[in-house]
Amino acid sequence: MHLDATQLTELARAVIRTEADAVVALADRLDDAFVAACQHLHACRGRIVVLGMGKSGHVGSKIAATLASTGSPAFFVHPGEASHGDLGMIVESDVVLALSNSGETNELLTILPIIRRLGVPLIALTGNPRSSLAREATVHIDVSVEREACPLGLAPTSSTTAALVMGDALAIALLEARGFTAEDFARSHPGGRLGRRLLLHVADIMHRDDAIPAVAPDTPLGEALLEITRKNLGMTAIVDAERRICGVFTDGDLRRTLNGGHGMETRIDAVMTPDCRTIQPGMLAAEAVKIMEDNRITALPVTDADGHLVGALNMQDLLRAGVV
Structure with a gap:
């Protein structure tokens, strides 16, 4: 197939516009659920445990890293590994943040009874408010998108971007609530340029x-x-x-x-x-x-x-x- 320069750039613009529209729609959809999620995360005396499979797992791993670097201790656990021993990482003082676009990811649903038994708050980010994960969650945040940027409507594109942006929104809201400063950021990034500028005497x-x-x-x-x-x-x-x-x-x-x-x-x-x-x-x-x-x-x-x-x-x- 011939790669026409005009077609390629137009396709790229269409992808960017589609994903940008999905993010803008998120802002209009923020409600009390977002506030409640922030309250649970802020009150967490343990760590925020982020779960997700596939592309949602990659997004979840990045969200966990962003939370940890902005003053909210967090780590990512692979749901498939969780049911084979890693679930022991979650303790009663933690909060679980689970990502699944469908809300029906088998690996997540399998470990829900254990999470309920621990009594930890479960915050779910899904694209389906009527899904099993959404119904079981303490707080559900709707990150659904009108359509994926993929022309086939199959590859997770807009949906993963929306989940990532919502994770960033949670992290930054918590950063503000905790009074997290540039000096605090530097202490968790001592190897970076900002860390050196703020910590080196x-x-x-x-x-x-x-x-x-x-x-x-x-x-x-x-x-x-x-x-x-x-x-x-x-x-x-x-x-x-x-x-x-x-x-x-x-x-x-x-x-x-x-x-x-x-x-x-x-x-x-x-x-x-x-x-x-x-x-x-x-x-x-x-x-x-x-x-x-x-x-x-x-x-x-x-x-x-x-x-x-x-x-x-x-x-x-x-x-x-x-x-x-």
């Missing part, structure tokens, strides 16, 4: 001890340049006898100094930048990025509350840490 990545570039105020310019070269941060701090910072001297300062006709024997405190920008160890690394960008600099001395030099970092450190 200056103290975690700064150079310490002998790796800190520092010279005394009376150090000749030539020796200060050697310190910059040795420590490879593009700058050196100038500190007094008690390690309080007096200023910095950077690669940029060097260009200006040489253009001003200063020699290598010039005292560093005569050409340093006094009142320089600093940061403290307990501040977020993301704040160091902002300070550098706002002031068009590439390195920062790190000081304690009394102005003593305790570390240093530059933009390369922040890039390696994944903060930028």
